[in-house]
Amino acid sequence: MSLLVNATYISECVIPLERREPEIAVLLARARTANSINQVNGALLFTGTHFVQTLEGAPNRIDGLLATIVADPRHRRVQIVDRRTVAMPRFNGWSMAYSGSSLFVATIVSQATAAIARGGPRDIGRLMRLLEEIGRDNQIRP
Template sequence: MTLERLLYISESRLGEAEVNSSVAQIVADAQIRNAALELTGALLFTGTYFAQILEGPTESIEQLMSSIKDDPRHANIIIVDRSPIEMRRFPDWKMAYHGPSEFVSRHVVRLLHSPPRSEQRRATEWLTELAHEFSVGPLPIRNLNRS
C-alpha cells in the first residue's frame, strides 16, 4: 500500500458564535471517519485558517479531500504539499488537535503567499513538526473564541 502525506490550508467559514462547537464536531467526526479510511494526522486551527496534515493511502486521501472540498465550513483550499512517505508521523492519532494559535497563524499565512519552493518545504516540515509536538501530550479541546 502506497502512503502519502498531504498538507492543505483552507479558510474557515465558521462564524465566531459557532467556532467552539463546530471545531469540536470536526475533530470528533474526523476521528471516526479517519479510522474507517485508515488515515492519521493533525489539525491546526488559527481562528481564520485550518491547516491539516493527513497521512494514509492515496485513495483515502482523495476521498477525504473530495469531502472537504464540498464542506461549507472550508473555503479557498490550497494543497501546500503532497508527497509519498514510508512511515507515518502521527501513527497513533486519527486526528490530533490542540487548539487555536496565533503563533501558528503567522506560519500558515506565510505559506499562502506563494513562497519559493525551498521556503515552502521548510514551512511544511516545520508545521508538521509543530503538529507532532502538539500531539505528544494530552490534547484537550480548548476554548476557541478569537478574543
C-alpha cells in the same frame, strides 16, 4: 508495508464566529471516528481564521477525503501545499490530533500562506514539525 500518502492543506475558515467552537468540536469527533475506521491518521491546526490539516493513509482514502474537504462549505480557498508518498507513517496512531488558536500557530500559518500568495516555495517543513509536535504534546489517540 503498503506505501502511504501524506497530504497537507491550508484553508480559510468561514464558520461564523459564534458557531466555530461547537462546529469544530463536532468536526473533530466525526473525523476521529471515521479516520479510525478508515485507517487514516492526521493532525489539525486552527488559528481562528485558517485551518491546516495533514492527512496520512492509503492513496484512495486520502484522495476521497481531500475531495470531501475541498467541497466542505466551512472553509474556502483550500490549497494543497504538500502531497507525498511515504514509506513510514509520520502520524501513526493519531486519528486526529488538534490544536486550537494560538498566536504562535497563527504566525507560522500566516507566514506559510503569505509565501504561497507570493508564489514562493512551498516549504512546509515548519508546519509539518509543528503538526508533529502538537500530536506528541496532545497525546491524542484513536
